Amino acid sequence: MSQMHDSTGTAGATVGLPGTWSIGLRRVRIELLQFARDREAAFFTMLLPVLLLIVFGSAFTGNVAPGIPFSQYFLAGMLASGIVYTSFQNLAISIPQERDDGTLKRLQGTPMPKASYFVGKVGLVLVIYVVQVVVMMAVGVTLFDVHLPSEPADWWTFTWVSVLGLLCCTLLGVAFSSVPRSGRGASALVSPIVLVLQFTSGVFFQYDELPSWMQQMAALFPLKWLCQGMRSVFLPDSFQRQELAGSWELGRTALVLTLWSVAALVLALRYFRFRRRDDT
């Protein structure tokens, strides 16, 4: 170990600290690097949805309506699920793990502004989502003859539903990260929630064919609205007749996602913690 010659000098308080955004962008890079190297997380968040798309797309070859193959319906549902996977499921599992393995405690002991940590998480979520969308659309088009929308209006809907959905589910993931007692227990708690919502929100089964109590329950949660928003992008407008309300209800979708975002933000601000519950 060699001697270091420069002295610690005067108090560092007067020197400018790196800004929240500049550290936040460094966090995005390091989050992506860690995500890409963590095979378990990469599989669970990236590969699994693609695998499900292939399995379900191959197993169910019928039509949901005349001229509309199930795969077209299923891609919309899986893209909506992708929002939940990359943001809610990803964060609600990885943040408790980071609380357990000392990541958050170490960060708390540095001058990193706490907001930078969340900038890193948002960046991670965005990048994974974009990659996932590209892969799923490519698989859908090449393997299952899915037609991508040609109308700019549909792509605009796709964009705002994605952004608002990611915002909502990211906040929910951060808020929910305080629920699991330990990092190990997190995925056992989070995955079933996502799975049940997928079954009841019209991802694996056609929503209009589910029992009405199930439809009403699912309508309380964001995934149902994300699926419906995505269907408005990937299914022809004639399919609107099969929606319960007889329309895509995009205004209501925006409203529900906004309300959930506000609620999640309040819960996250109130309950998010850098330390485990038994460690204060």
Next chain:
Amino acid sequence: MLVHVTLADSAVSVHGLRKSYGERTAVAGVDLDIPRGEVFALLGPNGAGKTTTVEILEGYRSRDAGEVSVLGVASDAATPQWRARVGIVGQAVTDLSELTVTETVRHFAGYYPRPRDPDEVIATVGLTGSATQRTRLLSGGQRRRLDVALGILGRPELLFLDEPTTGFDPAARRQFWDLVENLAGEGTTILLTTHYLEEAERLADRVAVIAAGAIIEVATPAELGGRQHAEATVSWTDPDGARRSVRTAEPTRTVTELAASLGGEVPDLSVSRPTLEDVYLEMVGLQG
């Protein structure tokens, strides 16, 4: 201490610190004053309140009562500005496992206003040979050195070292001691907790012994527990082969008398005073 004076150049100043977890009192009225530039060791058995005390000073934990000033700031009001002046090597954790040593140190350097050169820090802690290794492949001792690298990266005025050499082999421990002495030579104030009494004796200007949440004594390592005045133990082997030893305040006289009575060389002679460990164990033993 009946009267305490908070020195203007105090790095750490603690008075009447208390902290309980439910029914259990972890810290029961701790007073500490650590002047700037000092290397201060906090010794005590597991569960004595060491880590709780240190984590309150680090701004990790809240306190129930008492005054705490660290670098002139109440540590529960930790700001990024204050964090930039404090380095923390906490107890061993398992984060950062998928990043390499270099990636980790370079990343964390970006958090500080005037970081040391990352490659230089890696060399300083002796990790140059493992710089491209993923953290999860490092040995326990190497991982600890990475923790130390991250602790000193921001040129802290005050460095917390919580059991820093756990898992080190003897050679690595010696190298680490040299590093701490260099940091202290640069004027860094260091608060060290350790279970290795030899480490405290080598590094610390003063040591405090904490047990059952209270400080029993603060002294230099040489003076702890009245060690410098303690009776010496003179041991030798009698002509009949029996091992003998006596405790005496006048070991020179004892040895002279022995030499006279045995007619010259005293077989297997040794004269020893209690080690820091002897004194420490006696002190915490009294508490138990």
